[in-house]
Amino acid sequence: MRRNTGTTETTHRTLTVAPMTTRKRIGTAGALAAALVLSGAAPAFAQEAEATAADVQTNLDNVFVLLSAVLVIFMQAGFALVEAGLTRAKSVANIMMKNLMDFAGGALAFFAVGYAIAFGDGNDFFGSKGWFLGDGAFQYGTLTVPVTFVFQVAFAATAATIVSGAMAERTKFKSYFVYSVFISGLIYPVVVHWQWGGGWLSQMSTPFIDFAGSTLVHMTGGVAALMGAIILGARIGKYGADGKPRAIPGHNIPFAILGTFILLVGWYGFNPGSELAADGAIGGIALTTTLAGVAGAVMAMLTIWLKTGKPDVAMTANGMLAGLVGVTAGCFAVSPIGALAIGAICGVLVVLAVFFFDRVRVDDPVGAISVHGVCGAFGTLAVGLFATDGGLFYGGGTDQLVSQAIGVGAVGAFVAVTAGILFLALKFTIGLRVSREEELEGLDIPEHGAPGYAEDVLAGAGEAGNGSLRSSTLTPA
Amino acid sequence: MLQLVTAVVKPHVLDAVREALQGIGVQGVTVTEVKGFGRQGGHSETYRGAEYQIHFVPKVKLEVVAETADAEKVADAIARAAGTGKIGDGKIWIVDVGALMRIRTGERGNDAL
Numbered sequence: 001m002r003r004n005t006g007t008t009e010t011t012h013r014t015l016t017v018a019p020m021t022t023r024k025r026i027g028t029a030g031a032l033a034a035a036l037v038l039s040g041a042a043p044a045f046a047q048e049a050e051a052t053a054a055d056v057q058t059n060l061d062n063v064f065v066l067l068s069a070v071l072v073i074f075m076q077a078g079f080a081l082v083e084a085g086l087t088r089a090k091s092v093a094n095i096m097m098k099n100l101m102d103f104a105g106g107a108l109a110f111f112a113v114g115y116a117i118a119f120g121d122g123n124d125f126f127g128s129k130g131w132f133l134g135d136g137a138f139q140y141g142t143l144t145v146p147v148t149f150v151f152q153v154a155f156a157a158t159a160a161t162i163v164s165g166a167m168a169e170r171t172k173f174k175s176y177f178v179y180s181v182f183i184s185g186l187i188y189p190v191v192v193h194w195q196w197g198g199g200w201l202s203q204m205s206t207p208f209i210d211f212a213g214s215t216l217v218h219m220t221g222g223v224a225a226l227m228g229a230i231i232l233g234a235r236i237g238k239y240g241a242d243g244k245p246r247a248i249p250g251h252n253i254p255f256a257i258l259g260t261f262i263l264l265v266g267w268y269g270f271n272p273g274s275e276l277a278a279d280g281a282i283g284g285i286a287l288t289t290t291l292a293g294v295a296g297a298v299m300a301m302l303t304i305w306l307k308t309g310k311p312d313v314a315m316t317a318n319g320m321l322a323g324l325v326g327v328t329a330g331c332f333a334v335s336p337i338g339a340l341a342i343g344a345i346c347g348v349l350v351v352l353a354v355f356f357f358d359r360v361r362v363d364d365p366v367g368a369i370s371v372h373g374v375c376g377a378f379g380t381l382a383v384g385l386f387a388t389d390g391g392l393f394y395g396g397g398t399d400q401l402v403s404q405a406i407g408v409g410a411v412g413a414f415v416a417v418t419a420g421i422l423f424l425a426l427k428f429t430i431g432l433r434v435s436r437e438e439e440l441e442g443l444d445i446p447e448h449g450a451p452g453y454a455e456d457v458l459a460g461a462g463e464a465g466n467g468s469l470r471s472s473t474l475t476p477a
Numbered sequence: 478m479l480q481l482v483t484a485v486v487k488p489h490v491l492d493a494v495r496e497a498l499q500g501i502g503v504q505g506v507t508v509t510e511v512k513g514f515g516r517q518g519g520h521s522e523t524y525r526g527a528e529y530q531i532h533f534v535p536k537v538k539l540e541v542v543a544e545t546a547d548a549e550k551v552a553d554a555i556a557r558a559a560g561t562g563k564i565g566d567g568k569i570w571i572v573d574v575g576a577l578m579r580i581r582t583g584e585r586g587n588d589a590l
């Protein structure tokens with residue numbers, strides 16, 4: 001995702017001159033589209049409007065990016081299923097609700113202030129134009145304001161929803177809702193302004209590269225998740241009397257895998273959509289995205305298989321997501337082989353990270369910190385190694401790698417501090433964690449009034465039995 | 478006289494047991510999904526690389542009421558169908574039944590079988 005500031009290294013690709021026959025067809029289609037657009041206002045002039053190939057390209061860009069936004073919004077369903085599947089049934093309604101509100105509350109906050117802070121004109125650190133999409137609301141290139149906003153709000157919600165999994169099964173809903181509004185309305189928009197909003201990261205002598213958000217979206221969510229999980233503490237029972245981590249199996253592996261597939265599909269909006277134009281680059285981005293995801297899954301499977309003797313299903317799913325997160329920063333800048341390497345390394349890294357956080361008593365039920373935090377950071381650094389133009393492995397020296405490290409470090413530190421302050425403030429005011437009794441019972445009934453999987457009630461419509469022998473007594477035969 | 482034959486068996490043998498019972502003319506059986514432990518003492522599973530104990534193993538409980546003369550035959554049929562020779566095959570026990578009634582007709586005792 002790039003802004004037309006002139007400091008970014010790739011520019012918007014415009015439609016190249018097409019052969020005569022193709023151009024004619026485009027001209028006809030464009031005229032038809034223009035006629036439809038104009039017919040309401042000035043039908044008499046519709047026939048005279050001469051649509052150019054550029055007009056068609058503009059429409060194509062808007063259609064493509066809006067459809068990409070829809071795919072990214074669908075990733076919310078993937079996150080919800082992964083998190084529900086990898087946690088226990090007694091809190092399943094609670095985790096679904098948190099996912100629902102990450103999008104609903106987060107989108108409201110991003111509409112009100114987040115979008116202005118992220119993309120509005122301002123200084124190098126935050127924007128301040130376009131509150132509530134009003135005067136000065138940002139639009140990218142040929143995209144309209146609504147299309148730009150809907151695409152960006154999907155990304156904001158992604159950063160927010162990463163956290164619910166790491167804090168699952170023990171976080172007060174009220175406090176989580178407050179967190180969710182703050183990350184989408186303030187924390188995420190600030191780091192986005194640094195790069196995609198034309199801020200200081202995009203203006204370094206060798207600009208930071210984070211094409212679709214390995215750092216800005218995923219690591220932001222992952223670091224916030226880390227702070228949340230640390231400040232909350234582990235779930236009751238996660239660590240035995242001997243201090244060893246214990247497995248708390250998720251209640252629905254099909255949910256988790258279906259969610260993983262939905263996230264994979266959504267990534268074809270996340271990465272190619274971040275080209276912000278329907279041009280020749282989107283196919284290559286889809287290819288690198290695919291290769292990194294599958295390499296991550298295979299390598300995570302092999303790693304856990306070698307370590308424990310079983311190809312663990314949930315860990316393999318984490319591996320696919322890890323590969324996807326890893327390639328998100330460099331999906332347009334690396335070769336297919338580079339993408340494979342990034343995905344494969346992320347697949348190994350995610351398993352080791354899950355074991356590491358388990359050992360140091362950071363209880364992350366779904367592996368969100370490892371997938372999004374660790375692999376988001378690594379994937380961003382990997383651009384400095386694997387970028388075909390400027391990467392260390394391609395003779396580009398260390399300039400890009402240094403810029404990548406600065407970006408990862410700065411975003412990581414900013415999110416750690418702000419999310420840490422936010423979670424501590426919540427902890428000492430309205431409280432961050434539910435009571436021991438509520439946690440043991442599961443959050444569904446105490447927090448929301450009803451379980452995620454309710455027993456059937458009034459199965460017989462509440463009618464009394466009509467047997468003829470109701471009053472007889474049962475005596476020995 | 479009536480007796481209740483209760484068997485706790487592995488879930489996957491349920492169909493074989495049903496066929497065996499129908500083969501010897503048993504008219505009805507009640508099945509319950511249960512959990513428990515025996516000498517096996519549960520088993521371990523792995524999740525995300527960590528081992529954890531399942532202390533209560535899932536089993537299926539069958540209950541058949543039969544005439545006392547037939548109770549042993551019922552138990553034998555269940556044992557033949559449910560036996561794999563491996564640990565965790567389960568148990569069968571027989572107790573006397575004090576009374577029996579068919580709710581629909583009010584029939585008692587052997588008539589209610």
